[in-house]
Amino acid sequence: MYLLDHMAAAYADTLHDAVAKQASETGLPAMAILGEVKLPADVVWVEFDDRELGVARFERASPVTRHDDKPVGTGLRGYLIDDRNKGHLRITMFHRRENSRVVDPICALLVKRIPTGELNYDNVEVELSHSMVEFRVRSGDTMEMINGRRTVHQVETGYDLFIPYALFAMLVSPDLGGIIPTENETFTAKDAKTARKFGKSWILDAQKSHLTIRIGPQAAAHMQERQARLEFERQVQDGRSGPVRHWVSEHERRYRSGKVVLVKGHHRGQLPAPNLPTRVMGPKPEATIFELDAVDPSNPD
Structure with missing residues (x-):
């Protein structure tokens, strides 16, 4: 059993961002770029705080949050990785969503093996939980809603699977990849x-x-x-913001179709934010033409 604190989960996820960028450029799955990672045991449990991970992703502007206006993530998330079957690897992700008492997953992923025994992440079977499907039907869900839940769970399971595998890879690296594992007692003598x-x-x-x-x-x-680099990129991006607020005089706008539209005078641009450099509008192109004296190439002076 491996319990990641919020900083360790965020650290593993930054590695995922880097690999995901390489995966998009090469067309290979992120898990294929990570390479074959040996599990530390036949059955492994990896747990982390999904809420804190969502906050970390949002603050560092992770690609997975590009369409979010606030951090996304709820509760704890646990991966049960079962490698006891010779034909496939079973991956089950447990996650209690916000305002839900349901923890059991609606499906599990079965990663099939090639004849040599290696995992083929291009051949993944989705195994529905019959008990959870029956529960959802009794709760009033339609099959369309159940399929939607299955799709969401499948995507989330596959995406965050990188975190436990990055952990396994760091555990066998010479310097532990920058992490510090500490053994702790699961239950005290009083609990037992x-x-x-x-x-x-x-x-x-x-x-x-x-x-x-x-x-x-x-x-x-x-x-x-990484945080310093992100802050620098944000400042550069702010410096490239649109023109400051200014007045545009009334003018005509002509289109290729011959249509002519009279545009009334209006303000354009945005008010500059305090303590940030602003973009200054330069002169019109025709105002930047200068008459220079001819220069003899053989006499630079």
């Missing part, structure tokens, strides 16, 4: 005693410890450098 008293088998049979993942100085420096 109470569980034995009341027969709570889900506590007694659980793994005795888990790894908490935090970032180290190397990863923190990467995040600070």
